[in-house]
Amino acid sequence: MSQVAVNLQKSPTLLEVKNLAVEFDTYGGTVQAVRGVNFTIEQGKTLAIVGESGCGKSVTVQAMMGLIPMPPGRITSGSARLRGVEVLGRNTIDGREIRGAEIGMIFQDPMTSLNPTMTIGDQIAEPLQVHRGYSHRRAFDEAIQLLELSKIPEAAKRARQYPFEYSGGMLQRAMIAMAIACKPSILIADEPTTALDVTIQAQILDLLNDLQQETGMAIILITHDLGVVARMADEVAVMYAGKIVEHGSVDDIFYRSAHPYMLGLRAAMPTNDPSLQHELQPIAGSPPDLFSPPPGCGYCARCPYAMQVCGSAHPEDYFVGETHFSRCWLHHPDSTLKPDELYFGNMD
């Protein structure tokens, strides 16, 4: 068995990511896509990573899965320990004992992430053959069971079909079946429902919840939809310009938002309270250029509270609750400003 399997000890912290940084060389220069990300995840919990396009949320998980093409990509620092075993820095072949076996992943666009020339059943069977050494026949039978588990009707017939014969929602179910084939301890879902209708999205989210209940796996959910976050997450990490700017329980993030970026996002969305008709307040401007990231806080240029210090020095993580921190100078112990008053009045 692999080194990882030997080290499977019971501990509440399943995965610990420390100071992860990823760069890409391009013709235009070097993009610092992820600039020092820390988080941990516990067994059976769901961590949502939210942020807008280009904030580095996908690159963060791709680095853990060994899916960053190197070159042009480069993991410049950091560690990601799965039950104490380092998973970063393994190249594509060594990474196999982790990827697919210990960590499963589903992607945003199931149509382009599946192989159009292989039947769905064969694709689901593949990780079982690779990681478990099953015969093709045994793996295929298991694939049918996995499709049933993902609530695909007529699984035996469906397993012999090709991706083009599936609808978008069905393909995402098949992807999930493939990702959980080897009973991973972590499932990474990168925008799993962005391409789907709300009705199908509700089905897929229910399925993920059911599977988590059954298997006790942890889920890292990457999304930009705060509605999905509210439905699924236990913990939320808000990313902006390659850094986690706020991290806390789902209630902390939604009811006691601290970082101006999160406050801005909430003010930019319609509330579903008929008595409260607030004007949408867009966040002016756009995220900073990560070819040459600003010397201070990444959000500084768009922040309505920006102070002099914000443009010149990086803020630290300041705790605003027991497990809730915000990376913003406003929460420095010496700061007197309270950011939430401008948007909503005091929420507590």
Add this chain to the structure above:
Amino acid sequence: MAALLEAIELTRYFDMGRKQRVHAVEQLSLSIAEKEIVGLVGESGSGKSTLGKTIVGLLDKTSGSVKFRGETLPQKYAPADFQRLATKMQMIFQDPYSSLNPRMTVGEIIAEGLRLHSDKKAPEIKETVADWLLKVGLQANHMSRYPHEFSGGQRQRIGIARAMILGPEFVVCDEPISALDVSVQAQVINLLRELKETMGLTLLFIAHDLSMVRYVSDRMAVMYLGSLVEIGKADEVYFDPRHPYTEILIGSNPEPDPELERSRPSTAIQGEIPSPVNVPEGCRFASRCPRVMEVCQHTTPELLPLKDVDRQVACHLYT
């Protein structure tokens, strides 16, 4: 309220050969009053975009008609019809990446309408384009740039400027914000609302983000497999849906409120939207409806007003 635009039993089929026929829009009637925003929601494949394109004449009508200010529009547009109607009706497209010609500068893209539909001279056109760039939050010197130099939100605003420069009365917005990030969505929505106020626009706003549609629209119309199933005031439809499909659609919409999400039961519906090819008799939602009755299998319900609220619903539960 006088109807600015009226679709009467509008139908659009697509023939796929081998006697296969897609019933994209079927016998759909909808009237939109002046300066009203009607939000149109439904799953993909329900025919929302086909309806929008048929109304503005980008697709021919299989049968039925569209009236604009009382004038019945041609079943199939000739070039002269486009020439005449382009100044009155416009469309904003979903994908800001594929709806702008990559080989034209932004100035050329936005000016094209004016060039074709007004007798303004080049310097005057340039001035108007510069004006519009400012109005949509871009800069006048962006005129000489190409679409690839802009972000998604900026491109969407170029698409808006292109549609608005002729001062249309009616605009179909086909999912104008679906491709954008939350922080940028609000910019585009506020821009549309502002233009509505200043220009007296009437909008058909197609989207699948229900919260946003409720926020933007005066009335909300729900479409399923080519027909309207419910239409009424946006807030009322959202908070008090009557058609089982509307109920499921709104229940499936996750809201950014963890406590609410924890407290409400899952309303995930079984199955997926059936294929619109050769649709069977009866209510189109019957195959997925949790409250299906015998009558639904063979009789198609009509869109009828309810007695207790100002609402039209196509469901046998209310007849």
